[in-house]
Each structure stands twice: as C-alpha cells, then as structure tokens.
Amino acid sequence: MLGALNSVILATFSFWYVYVMAFFVILCLGMALWPSAGRLKLGLDSDEPEFSNFSWFSMMFGAGIGIGMLTFATAEPMYHFGTNPATITGETEGSTAGNVRDAYIWSFTHWGVAAWASYAIVGLALAFFSYRRGLPLTIRSSLAPIFGKSLSGPVGHIVDIVAVVATVLGVSQTLGYGVEQFVSGLVRIGVGDWLQVTAADGSVTSSTAGIIMALVIIMGASTVSALSGVGKGIKWLSNLNMGLSFFLLAFFLIFGSTSFGLNALFIGMWDYLLSIPFNIFAVFQPVSLEAFTAAAPEAVKALSAEDLAAVHTSATSPWGTLGSFTEGLPEAAAALPQETISAAYAAAEEGRLSGWQGAWTIFYWAWWIAFAPFVGVFLARISRGRTIREYVLGAMIIPAIMCFVWFALVGGTAIDLELSGRAEGAISGAGQSDQLFATLAVMLSDWQAFIMSVIVVILLLTYLVTSVDSAVLIINTINAAGDEGPKARPHILFWGVALALVVGGLIIAGGLAAIQTAMVIGALPFSVVMVLMGLSMIKAIFRDGQRQRASIP
Amino acid sequence: MSIQPPLTDLPIRTADHGFYKGFTKDVTITAKLLVGGLIIWAVAFPG
Known part of the structure; x- marks a missing residue:
C-alpha cells in the first residue's frame, strides 16, 4: 500500500516538487539581490554575527549534508556515470568517458543550489520572524504574515506537527543510508560477514542482526552524548566530524585521481551553471499503457493484452538499455522486426525519463524538503545578525561548492579507477553503501585500506550520533514552542528511541525503499508549509518597505 | 488604507506542570502518535 501511494504521489506531484524547488531558488536569489530586502538583518539592526565566516560555513555544511557525502x-557520480537522462535519450553511452560530464551535471543538480535554497528558505523565515520580530523559534512563527494570531491555536499546531513528522522522516532517511554504510564498514574492517545478507538477485544488504547491532551502537552513543549536558556532546563531536572530514577530503586530493577530479570539478560546475535554467524546471511525464499503445507501431498494438503490458513495463523502465529491453521481451514481441522493437522502445522514452526522475530528482527534492526543518532551525540559530544577502549567498553557494568538491575528488577517483580498468568493476559492482570502501580497497594496499576504512567507520559513527542528537534537540524545541532550554530525559530518550525504531522498523520491513516511500509522502505537506513560508517572507518584506516609506516603526 | 504593525507577539500555550511541562501538548502528543503509528505499521505490515 505504501508503495502504491508512493507511485501515485510521484506520478501526481512530480511537477509540484520540481516547481517548488525552482520557486525556492528564484525566491532566495531574488531576496539576496533585491537591494531593500538583501540589506535587512536577521535580527535587530544592532545585532552582529555570533560566529566567524569559517565556523559558520563549517557548521552549515556539517548539519546539512555531512553524512550524505560519505x-x-x-x-x-558513479550511478549517473552509468545512467542519466542523456544515456536514456541516447545522447551518451553509459559507463564511458563520454558520459562523465552528464554524470556531474546531474550530481551537482541534486546537491547544488536547489538543495541549499530549500534549507535556506526555512532558516531565513525562522531567523527573520524569531530574531527580527521576536516570535518563538518554531516553524509556525514563519507563517505569521499570512495567518496572524490564529497560529497560537490549531492552525499553528498543525504546522508544527507537520514539521516534526517531516523531520523524523527526513532524518530517518539520512540515518538509514548511514546505518547501511556503517554496517558495510564494519564488514570491511572484519567485524563479521553475518552483518550482511545476499539476496537472490545477488545484491548485498544489511542483515537484521547487523541493523540492530548498528542501531544499538549509534543510539547508545547518541544517548550518552545527549544526556552529557547541553550541547557539550554535540559540540565535541562536531569538531571531530569536521577534522576527520577534511582529513578524508585531503587524502583524496593528494592520493586520489587529482587531475581527473579537478577537471570534473571545474568543467562540471560550468556545465551545471549552464544547465540550471533547464534542469530545475524539467518535468518528465509518465507514459501510461494507453499512451504507449497509441504511440507504438501497429505490430506492437496487435500483441495480446498481457504481452503489451509486459512490453510497456519493460520499455518504461529507466534501468535498462535497448539491448536488455530486446532480450527481456515476451516471445511474441521478440519475434517482431528489430526496427519495430526499436520504435516501441522509443515510444516510451518520456516514461523512462519520468521513472529516472522519480527515483532520483523527485526523491532528492522530497528528501531535502523533509530535512529542511532540521537544517533550517539550525541555520537560523547560527545566522543571527547576518543580512539576508549575506545569509542567502552564504547558505546557498558555499556549501553547494563544498559538495561539488567532494563529488569531484571522491567520486572522480572512483570513476577514473573504473575508466582506467584498474577497478575491474569492483566499485561499480558494489552496493552504494559500500562504494566508498570499495574505492579505498582498489586504491590502497590491504592494511592501508583497513586503516582508512576504520577512519570512515569512526566518521560515520560520529556523524550519525551528532545527527540523532541534533534531531532530538530540534524536535523537542519545536514541541516546546521554540524553547531551546534543557528538556527532561524521558523526552530526549523517547525521540532517540523513536528515530531508531523508525529507521530499524522500516529497513527491516522493506529496506531503504520503505523509508524513501514514507519520506516522500511525509515531505509533501511540509512542502506546502515551505511555499507559505516563502510567501510570508515576500509579504513581510513588502510591508516593511511600506512602513519604512510611511515612517512607521 | 492604514498599514498594520507586524505581529511581534505569538503566545503558544505550553503545559505548566506534569510530564509535558514546557511542551505544547497538542503538538507533542499528536506527533508521538503519528510516529508511533508509523513504527507499528512498519512492523505489523512488513514489505
């Protein structure tokens, strides 16, 4: 049922997710560049920034993306190197040198300014209404210009509930990937193969025992950290995260495919900039069986209903090629001339693009939206005293460039090792949670790879612990109407355990796809709240301008 | 048309005693029920 609901949402609301993300990018840039808006401070006019620019950028990156980078x-980049819209339309061939630029365009699209604009809009609205207007630091405050005092009642309660549920699901998605990778790391450093199981199709995933063990370690460490005092645990672990992250990045800069990575970085950024106007508005429509039948050659239309449905399913799958499509056809369809088969495959191109977009772009947009209350509250807390221009440009551009550097140096090394033949498919054949470890194993000798894998496992653990810690703190802050003070231990423990159970329950029940489905559904209502936040900001800034012109305080 | 001053006070009622002291009970309890329901659903209807 969850899967069916997810399909309906992807088919029905793809355009919504695409256009709201485009709206956030345009709105953020508009506010930064509009003179009277850009110079407004997130706080009183006398407030000064609390943190240096370096600390501010480091904290933003750590909170927003950190763990996802691992x-x-x-x-x-490895995935898009194999399949992306350019390979689906036949412009490039997957897993070849000619597909590297397109791989980076889409990697940068998903982790670039659109992602950060969605975080920025939540942080901006919260900081503006909390520090400039003096309203509580909770999600409902950011809708004050639209709903006014009614936010004290049920309307405000609904907004905060939607934000809490989205936060739980967004953080669970992040933790889910982290837990899978943590288990892969434990296997790599020799804790035991029993932590993973191999499915019938050959894919390797975490075993139930592995997930439970990982969650017990992570939640145990998080609980100790959360109960160790207000922010002490988080602060210490955040510093450790940043130190180890820079070490890992420097390692790839020095010992990885530096030249390939730097080329990918600069050419990729240029290609990405040129692609933004198209990619942030691109919506691909699913091709229904009826539409496919209407567009297919006559010989295909004449197939039995069962065969036609099988051809449609296969032709709209974004994961295959014309070759695999041809090989998998039912007997009656396989007997058709090759040009008829090619024409049937071409008739479903938009469907393949739609399937790819649903699995990647729409999933990411939903993830960033679900993660936005978590990152947004954090961004607001560290950005008091900055102007809107400084905040928006800082929050959108610098962390996006940091992501690009990671993709170029780490992902670039993996692609280069595959292209040169040195990896012999060891990286592309590994599951996504194991690809970083596989890259290290190809690059280094056994003992060197072991040491680096231990460092990555430690980094994963510290990132996971800080994410859980911060998420619990932010959920309790929203639940307490913006009060950031210490909370009773049962409330800290409840949300820590709840996050573990959501992650563990959903992974065991249906793998990461189950979390993804729940998250795409949970993000939808919060995306409406975010659009209203954007409209609130426009109204507030417009009214401030009117008051200023009329000399009204 | 007169220009209204911006909203600078948004009182949100929180519990003043008991287990939920300092919390907005409507938000906290509803969110806990929804997340709890999701966990039960995942466990009761795997796959």
Whole structure:
C-alpha cells in the first residue's frame, strides 16, 4: 500500500516538487539581490554575527549534508556515470568517458543550489520572524504574515506537527543510508560477514542482526552524548566530524585521481551553471499503457493484452538499455522486426525519463524538503545578525561548492579507477553503501585500506550520533514552542528511541525503499508549509518597505 | 488604507506542570502518535 501511494504521489506531484524547488531558488536569489530586502538583518539592526565566516560555513555544511557525502560522494557520480537522462535519450553511452560530464551535471543538480535554497528558505523565515520580530523559534512563527494570531491555536499546531513528522522522516532517511554504510564498514574492517545478507538477485544488504547491532551502537552513543549536558556532546563531536572530514577530503586530493577530479570539478560546475535554467524546471511525464499503445507501431498494438503490458513495463523502465529491453521481451514481441522493437522502445522514452526522475530528482527534492526543518532551525540559530544577502549567498553557494568538491575528488577517483580498468568493476559492482570502501580497497594496499576504512567507520559513527542528537534537540524545541532550554530525559530518550525504531522498523520491513516511500509522502505537506513560508517572507518584506516609506516603526 | 504593525507577539500555550511541562501538548502528543503509528505499521505490515 505504501508503495502504491508512493507511485501515485510521484506520478501526481512530480511537477509540484520540481516547481517548488525552482520557486525556492528564484525566491532566495531574488531576496539576496533585491537591494531593500538583501540589506535587512536577521535580527535587530544592532545585532552582529555570533560566529566567524569559517565556523559558520563549517557548521552549515556539517548539519546539512555531512553524512550524505560519505555515501553519495562516491555513489551519486558513479550511478549517473552509468545512467542519466542523456544515456536514456541516447545522447551518451553509459559507463564511458563520454558520459562523465552528464554524470556531474546531474550530481551537482541534486546537491547544488536547489538543495541549499530549500534549507535556506526555512532558516531565513525562522531567523527573520524569531530574531527580527521576536516570535518563538518554531516553524509556525514563519507563517505569521499570512495567518496572524490564529497560529497560537490549531492552525499553528498543525504546522508544527507537520514539521516534526517531516523531520523524523527526513532524518530517518539520512540515518538509514548511514546505518547501511556503517554496517558495510564494519564488514570491511572484519567485524563479521553475518552483518550482511545476499539476496537472490545477488545484491548485498544489511542483515537484521547487523541493523540492530548498528542501531544499538549509534543510539547508545547518541544517548550518552545527549544526556552529557547541553550541547557539550554535540559540540565535541562536531569538531571531530569536521577534522576527520577534511582529513578524508585531503587524502583524496593528494592520493586520489587529482587531475581527473579537478577537471570534473571545474568543467562540471560550468556545465551545471549552464544547465540550471533547464534542469530545475524539467518535468518528465509518465507514459501510461494507453499512451504507449497509441504511440507504438501497429505490430506492437496487435500483441495480446498481457504481452503489451509486459512490453510497456519493460520499455518504461529507466534501468535498462535497448539491448536488455530486446532480450527481456515476451516471445511474441521478440519475434517482431528489430526496427519495430526499436520504435516501441522509443515510444516510451518520456516514461523512462519520468521513472529516472522519480527515483532520483523527485526523491532528492522530497528528501531535502523533509530535512529542511532540521537544517533550517539550525541555520537560523547560527545566522543571527547576518543580512539576508549575506545569509542567502552564504547558505546557498558555499556549501553547494563544498559538495561539488567532494563529488569531484571522491567520486572522480572512483570513476577514473573504473575508466582506467584498474577497478575491474569492483566499485561499480558494489552496493552504494559500500562504494566508498570499495574505492579505498582498489586504491590502497590491504592494511592501508583497513586503516582508512576504520577512519570512515569512526566518521560515520560520529556523524550519525551528532545527527540523532541534533534531531532530538530540534524536535523537542519545536514541541516546546521554540524553547531551546534543557528538556527532561524521558523526552530526549523517547525521540532517540523513536528515530531508531523508525529507521530499524522500516529497513527491516522493506529496506531503504520503505523509508524513501514514507519520506516522500511525509515531505509533501511540509512542502506546502515551505511555499507559505516563502510567501510570508515576500509579504513581510513588502510591508516593511511600506512602513519604512510611511515612517512607521 | 492604514498599514498594520507586524505581529511581534505569538503566545503558544505550553503545559505548566506534569510530564509535558514546557511542551505544547497538542503538538507533542499528536506527533508521538503519528510516529508511533508509523513504527507499528512498519512492523505489523512488513514489505
């Protein structure tokens, strides 16, 4: 049922997710560049920034993306190196040198300014209404210009509930990837193969025992950290995260495919900039069986209903090629001339693009939206005293460039090792949670790879612990109407255990796909709240301008 | 048309005693029920 609901949402609301993300990018840039808006401070006019620019950028990156980089810096470019819209339309061939630029365009699209604009809009609205207007630091405050005092009642309660549920699901998705990668790391450093199981199709995933063990370690460490005092645990672990992250990045800069990575970085950023106007508005429509039948050659239309449905399913799958499509056809369809088969495959191109977009772009947009209350509250807390221009440009551009550097150096090394033949498919054949470890294993000798894998496992653990800690703190802050003071231990423990159970329950029940489905559904209502936040900001800034012109305080 | 001053006070009622002291009970309890329901659903209907 969850899967069916997810399909309906992807088919029905793809356009919504695409256009709201485009709206956030345009709105953020508009506010930064509009003179009277850009110079407004997130706080009183006398407030000054609490943190240096370096600390501010480091904290933003750590909170927003940090843990995702460990999985996706390798997995994202590697995946798009194999399949992306350019390979689906036949412009490039997957897993070849000619597909590297398109792999980076899509990697940068998903982790670039659109992702950060969604975080920025939540942080901006919260900081503006909390520090400039003096309203509580909770999600409902950011809708004050639209709903006014009614936010004290049920309307405000609904907004905060939607934010808490989205946060739980967004953080669970992040933790889910982290837990899978943590288990892969434990296997790599020799804790035991029993932590993973191999499915019938050959894919390797965490075993139930592995997930439970990982969650017990992570939640145990998080609980100790959360109960160790207000922010002490988080602060210490955040510093450790940043130190180890820079060490890992420097390692790839020095010992990885530096030249390939730097080329990928600069050419990729240029290609990405040129692609933004198209990619942030691109919506691909699913091709229904009826539409496919209407567009297919006559010989295909004449197939039995069962065969036609099988041809449609196969032709709209974004994961295959014309070759695999031809090989998998039912007997009656396989007997058709090759040009008829090719024409049937071409008739479903938009469907393949739609399937790819649902699995990647829409999933990411939903993830960033679900994660936005978590990162947004954090961004607001560390950005008091900055102008809107400084905040928006800082929050959108610098962390996006940091992501690009990770993708280029770490993912670039993985792609280069595959292209040169040195990896012999060891990286592309590994699951996405294992690709970073596989890259290290190809690059280094056994003992060197072991040491680096231990460092990655430690980094994963500290990132996971800080994410759980911060999420619990932010959920309790929203539940307490913006009060950031210490909370009673049962409330800290409840949300820590709840996050573990959501992650563990959903992974065991249906793997990461189950978390993804729940998250795409949970993000939808919060995306509406975010659009209202954007409209609130426009109204507030417009009214401030009117008051200023009329000399009204 | 007169320009209204911006909203600068948004009282949100929180519990003043008991287990939920300092929390908005409507938000906290509803969120806990929804997340709890999700966990039960995942466990009761795997796959």
